[in-house]
Amino acid sequence: MSRSMFLGALLLLALPSAMSNAQAATRVFACEPEWAALAGEIGGDALEIYSATTALQDPHRIQARPSLIAAYRRADLLICTGAELEIGWLPALQRKGNNPRLQPGKPGWLEVSSLIEMLEVPQSLDRAGGDVHPAGNPHIQTDPRHFLVAAQELAARLAQVDPAQADLYRERLEDFQRRWHAAITQWQTRAAPLRGLPVISAHRGFPYLYRWLGLERVATLEARPGIPPSAGHLQTVLEGLKSRPAHMILYAAYQNARPAQWMAEHAGIPAVKLPYTVGGMAGTDDLFGLFEVTLDQLLAAAS
């Protein structure tokens, strides 16, 4: 390959970028699908929304791959869970994505976990304990009340980033708040039979859901967060059920169902798959569907 051929190839690569410089809608980079769905509620067609992960991926495990770097580069606002859920790849995107709009402290940087009270903040940190999150349990999307806090802050940030459409964001926020309040009331009424029900978690993924609905966790299949359970630990949990029985085993759609199914078979209680986030199961295309299906699954197993 000659030097001029090499330079020619570089120019060829640069061409498409020169052609796509036209200004488009305000771009939102969401780390998880639930925040992408929330941005859809607040911004509608005024936003171009990119979700870095899908419901079938573990948001703790993905890599800072080329498409994420490209999406990060173009975004005007970032909305993520935070609390170190994205610690493996978000810092890498920050360094490689060359985007001054997405920096902590700027209006374009929104970590929802910084807005809410975190549960399970560890007393001591030791990696022998598995995937320990120093800032607390990051799976905050299982309590619908968190979306009210997040929506309010997101609308405020969008108005800062894109003042021309501030009115639209405010109107859509008010509309969402009205519908969401009504939905929460209805869900809480439906969920009354679940209060006080003892359950088993496959992963420590549902503390916020339990607090909201008053479910009681009696055991976890994973002895250490993020590390698949051993046969010995499953046996211990099974033994424990004799003195502290549970009604069901809950696992997230993106997780390996085998440990939960093994326990269901041996303990004679149902294993319940929960969508966990938007797109996790059929009927969960938006935030309302996410909680509808979650309640459907829980109530069906409880009756």
Add this chain to the structure above:
Amino acid sequence: MNHFAYVALAGALMASSPLLAAPATKSFNPKISLIMSAQYADYSAGSEAEVAGVALGPETELKPEGMALGEAELVLEANIDQHFHGWSTIALENEDGETVVAVEEAYIDTLAMPAGLALKFGRFLSDIGYHNRQHAHAWDFVDAPLAYRSLLANRYADDGLQVRWLAPTPVLLELGAEVMRGDGFPAGGEARSGIKAWTAFAHLGGDVGNGGAWRLGLGYLDADALDRRSGEEQELGFSGSSTLRLLDAVYKWAPAGDARERNFSFQAGYLQRRESGELSDDPDGADQRSNYTGSQDAYYLQAVYQFMRGWRLGLRYDRLSTDNQLDNPAPDTTLATVANAAGETPRRSSLMLDYSPSEFSRLRLQYNRDASRPGGEKDDQLLLQASFSLGAHPAHQF
């Protein structure tokens, strides 16, 4: 101070750091990690590990036979302020029974430049190739591809300035260039001023299908060498110009993009080095000189498959060919090694199995069928490696 004293020192540093006592994101302290490896190596061939047709650069010798503590690397990293991010890698190595401390990388990069631009300055691994940018502990095999080992002394790192531009496109398009001091192999030389090496690179990448991601890279390195040392005893000096062209491709896949249980990655690289200038061989002051025109082409192909959580199986193939012209291939000198390789094709096949109980530890077994020595001498190489990372959470680089 020996290795263990450094390890203890770093351990004490981490234990006293608030990093582990408070949420890392809520503290202003740097992320600290100490990366250690221990290994066992066995080689069936007893001869020097030369490669036909090239004089190997510094620090390219095989890992010592038997049990050995590998390199220990101390990494410190933090956002310095709203504009800068800093990274340093301090390596502690064993060299002839002595512990050597080396600043492998120490650089600052910008976080808030406009228009998709970023600058990096200090000492860093060049972005000319996908494998060049990876730290040794992130490699998929115990050793570097033969192409990198032979033509770049494992990787090209130097002191300099890098500028990168990221296009505002849905597909990743990154263009960059570096101007360098010219100290790192294949540049090299003492007491010089100015810019003695420069690079240019382009990266293109995106997603494909359900759970696939790819990246193509193109790199160019133009280096000026003044008495650059290479060879077993660093007895060979080279003065002249060295250029390198590089093409690589990476493809990764996981079911629905979820890599926890199963995933696959494929990597291929092609390196082409052209050199012209003068070689001098002076092991004992007996100086032999030769005009030299060098042409070396090398490629590697590798595939790694994670077949169940934590367990990965890898295959790699390396090949090199050379066509060098020397007007004085003095017998029994490194000049002859470089000259007399026409028709030889140094190559190597590798098989790797590793197990990672967590993101912080890994055990690896590797077998190389090596035929890279002059004359095609075969070497069965068995390598066992344990790597550990203490401290901060590692980044999931693509």
